[in-house]
Amino acid sequence: MKKRIYILIFIGVISLVSAFLIPQVKTNYDLTKYLPKDSSTIQGLNVLEDEFGIHSYVEMQVNDISVDQVLIIKSQILNIEHVEKVIWLDDYVDLTLVPIAFIDDAVLSNFYVDNSALLQISIDLNNYDVVIEDVIDHIRSVASDYEYAFRGEAIKNIENRVIADQEVLKILLLIIPIVILILLIASKSWIEPVILLISLGIAVVLNLGTNIFLPDVSYITKTMALALQLALSLDYGLFLVHRYYEERETTESPSVAVKNAFKRSFPAITASALTTIAGFLSILFMKYTIGFDIGIVLSKGILLSYLTTLIVTPILILLMYKLIDKTKHKPLIHSSKKYIPFLMKLKYPLFILFIVLTVGSVVLSNKTDYIYGNNTSFGPDRQITLDENMITDTFGSYQQIVILIPNGDVLKEVALATQLANNTNITSVQTLVTTVDPSIPRDFIPDDVKAQFIGQNYTRFIIYTTVREESELLYQFQDELVDIVSSQYDDYYMVGMHQATANIKDLITSDTLMITFASMIAIFIILLITFRSFVIPIILVLLIxxxxxxxxxxxxxxxxxxxxxxxxxxxxxxxxATIDYAVLMTNRYVNYRKSFEPFEAIDKSYQKSFITIMISASVLAAAGFIEGGFSNISSVQEIGFLLGKGTLISFIYILLFLPVLLILLDKFLYFKHKKIKQKN
Known part of the structure; x- marks a missing residue:
């Protein structure tokens, strides 16, 4: 007993250390960081930084303000640290000479509409730099007497940081009560949920704390990791605890019961953990390395949950077995004894239905539309959304794209600017030949004007387009840009959402087959080793x-x-993960099949595994739907809903089709069964 206490103390100490390290883990919000170094987007960003330095651009609308007041605010913003320049109407028109009423509307409408001004602020920081939030706060204080709104990638990143910090606690507070409720409803002892949550809680804390050894984790991983680890690995403890109850029916000794439960549940727990880890390991090798970020954190979490289940849970059972016995109660949910007999009457129609659904879903799944970029959207009531709508309603919306072409050929620059301006999706082209008369020798152009567009080796074109959302139009427009620029230059770079989205699409679609086959083959091998049958892995993998x-x-x-x-x-x-449920039922079936006929074996397997499968699937589905319903990050919402639906579908497939497949294919599962004693 002392050894067990020492083990718990040691685990408690490293858990406290991990808990202290959790706030120190760095979070990354820049999804372009996960593109390969040789991708055109990363190369373009590197050239842009080398030639023109680091910049981020923010738009600020100020309402009910006069021209003179705008100029005062502009000068105050320019005095803020890290603000490089502020572009407004006075940079294009001499307002001391030209009255507002005489300014060309094509120019005026970009900067001043109905007493609302739009300032374009350049900041010498990366869009993802945390310091940029302080800069924005200073700008807010300058305009505190006015109604104002902000728009820009930097603003979105600030919002993502705020949301990501709030998400983890919010999701935790939502999911824990639901997990406890599900466990209480399906438990045989009121103390059972406590044992499972202590063991899992330790694993979650260890996983989040050990992320300190990674350079950083993406905000998507950060918001999902806790809930998913909790939901994905809950069944390991359930396998062990429920097996313990069975063993206690045959022995009075808790230690013997725990030992036997450990021995008999170990294959199912190990196979379940390994299949889940294999699923995550397959995405480690994506060229778009956010797969590595998500895969390493979640596979590490599953491994830690597996270890705490095998080490901590048995100790907790032995320490609390008296409480377990005292708080035993009849389960509030029972498996139906009529279900399998009913199912067997329909086994042939169900088998045909499974084939039809499989073929049909293969066809339809290939027609699903996907989004490849980072189209971050926020709730309609959040300030960032209200600000975006205000600026869009007044000044319209656009997306900025930077094109870098080699220095030196003015005629080519003019030709490129003309071709770009003629594109119906481009609203503005800013470069040196559109700002200054191209016939003026460049030696006569002020250095500060040239510095905006001319680098050491490359000239910068800044274009604005109305194509902002990912769609077929975006990819068509991107192809048009490539055709236009490549008609003038062989050496060029593009930087912007359009190029990054196209890069991401090319990368992750090329990863799909590799991920699918890698995960299927890895899981197949694990199941092959576990069951020592060639047919069982085929059935289970095909089913899921x-x-x-x-x-x-x-x-x-x-x-x-x-x-x-x-x-x-x-x-x-x-x-x-959901293959774990199939593994549990199949493992039971294989064991019972040694002593019973197929029908009796599958009936007993269902009776013994239903509650465990139901609890695990309910928790994973709940975790998915909670992430989907309550997250304020659009990508996490979509992953959550997709996971919740997927878990329910897997649960239904396992209960509906797995017993049928095992019965109909029984003689193929193994080359021979042990002789079965026939009952009179």
């Missing part, structure tokens, strides 16, 4: 893969697009 295809088919039938990275993550989770 069919559920995945059905999950995607539902999206197509709903006419809904989903983020592609979310599809890859959920595919890995659904295949690697």
């Amino acid at each position: 893969q069919s559920a995945i295809w059905m999950n995607l088919s539902v999206l197509y039938l709903q006419g809904v697009s989903t983020i592609y990275i979310g599809y890859l993550v959920v595919m890995a989770i659904q295949l690697g």
